[in-house]
Amino acid sequence: MEAREISRAQARRIAVRAQALDLPRPGDLVEVVQQLSLLQIDPVAAIAPSAELVLWSRLGAGYRSADLVRALESRTLVEFNGMIRPVEDLPAHLAGxxxxxxxxxxxxxxxxxxxxxxxxxxxxxxxxxxxxxxxxxxxxxxxxxxxxxxxxxxxxxxxxxxxxxxxxxxxxxxxxxxxxxxxxxxYPDLPELTLEEGLPLRDERRLTSLGIARTKGTAMPSEPVDVGQAGIPVTIEGVDGQWRVDPEALERDETTEFRGRAALLSPYDRLVFDRQRAQELFGFEFVVEVYKPANKRRWGYYALPILFRDRLIGKLDAKAERKEGVFEVYAIHQDVAFTEEMTVAVEAEIDALAHWLGLERLR
Structure with a gap:
């Protein structure tokens, strides 16, 4: 199939929607994980565990940690190889x-x-x-x-x-x-797949969750960021190379109005996990600085990327001080000069995060 060209704005909208970061917010935890295909487990919890932040950023104030515990206990979701996944995806990952x-x-x-x-x-x-x-x-x-x-x-x-x-x-x-x-x-009774059957299914599920991705990508220590021959080929205006897009996501972008919002993301959120894709599509430079010496950090120990509609606009440097009962904001790094609308939306998200954590925000 000949690759068609799409704009960078289209690619960004597709990526944001695929990660359930548009409006209206989803209302069900399992539905979110089924769309995202995974929640990465990470021990660092300067604000909250990464999996919890990912769910809160999608579900908002209605999300409770007990909901995730119940889903795991019921085996609707399962933990496998450092990820929480929908149980129905397990056969593809156990293939071979x-x-x-x-x-x-x-x-x-x-x-x-x-x-x-x-x-x-x-x-x-x-x-x-x-x-x-x-x-x-x-x-x-x-x-x-x-x-x-x-x-x-x-x-x-x-x-x-x-x-x-x-x-x-x-x-x-x-x-x-x-x-x-x-x-x-x-595990419940599950169909057994050969590796040759399972690998294409993994690529398809990954593309559904990412919306748009490289055919080939840099090797990652956990989940890959490329999707093989899943979806349909596209090129992106102003970006080199071949990409694959989820055809349903592309059709949705062309037929349904995009409604964006502000969101604070985990440093390990799939929207920014592929640093090269984040740079190419969003012009967003980011690295996790947990393991860097303090004097070499640019954005903070556990900085949260800030999304506004279809743009990544900055990073929030903050920490949950649970013993003191406060959520301390050290800095809001603006990659672009915030408009008044951006400032109001981002401030509201920070207040919402502090409230969800049960802490008083220190400004």
């Missing part, structure tokens, strides 16, 4: 699980050498599960070698491998710690 890891020699060899350890873990979970990783003895025959934090963390590494092989699953959490059980006791 019995051959995992296909192209990772170190992982295959370590699993083979620790087959007795693997069986010990499965037997322990069958008899006593669900369990925290620290409640499972390390009976490994060969220690896991790494130059990073996983070195000699054999139980954790085995559990991670068994999750990817669909033998073990995360059944819940105690505080921030994952609880593991046999996958057959956590």
């Amino acid at each position: 699980h019995d051959e995992w890891p296909r192209q990772w020699d170190q992982g295959r060899e370590w699993l083979r050498a620790n087959d007795r350890f693997r069986q010990d873990v499965l037997n322990r979970l069958e008899d006593q599960g669900p369990l925290l990783s620290k409640e499972i003895p390390d009976t490994s025959q060969v220690s896991w070698p790494s130059s990073g934090w996983t070195n000699d963390r054999n139980v954790t590494q085995m559990l991670e491998f068994l999750v990817m092989r669909a033998e073990v699953a995360v059944s819940g959490r105690r505080g921030r710690q994952r609880v593991f059980d046999l996958a057959e006791r956590v």
Whole structure:
């Protein structure tokens, strides 16, 4: 199919709508996660956990943490590989699980050498599960070698491998710690797909959630940002290269008026997660500065990108000081000079965030 050209404004609107950041707001948590396809789990919570911020930015004041807990307990949503996903998407992500890891020699060899350890873990979970990783003895025959934090963390590494092989699953959490059980006791009956069947489905779901994405993209440590041959080809005026767009999203942009709003986003929000796409479509420069020394930060430890309609216009540097009961705003970095309308809308969102957190805003 010959690629048609769309404007950069169209591409931005499609991306914002696909991420449920337009009006009217969605009213149902599960509906939001089904549209987004995932919620990334991240331990940093200077304001709130990333998954919670993503949901609040879509649902607003009606969102409660208990809603997410209930959805996970009912298995409507499931935790898999560091993400919360709709259960119906799980078959595509488990596709080819019995051959995992296909192209990772170190992982295959370590699993083979620790087959007795693997069986010990499965037997322990069958008899006593669900369990925290620290409640499972390390009976490994060969220690896991790494130059990073996983070195000699054999139980954790085995559990991670068994999750990817669909033998073990995360059944819940105690505080921030994952609880593991046999996958057959956590996942409902699901169709099994080959990897060749599952990969195109992943691309299609990713494109639905992004609206528009590169055919090929930079490798990411978690979820990819490219979508292969899903959707239809387009080019974007003033932007190099080939893109793919969700045809339903393109039709919606051409037939339905776009109604934008202001939103404060998690630093890990999918609208800005692909830094190159954010730069190309929105002219938005952003990096997460959690791991930077304080004197090298430009926008703040846990700065929140600020969306206004179809533009990313700045960053909010703030922190939730729960012991003091306050939400402290250090700076609002304006990438463009805010109009009065922008200022009013952004200030209202900041007040709404403080209220949702149950804190008093310090101006």
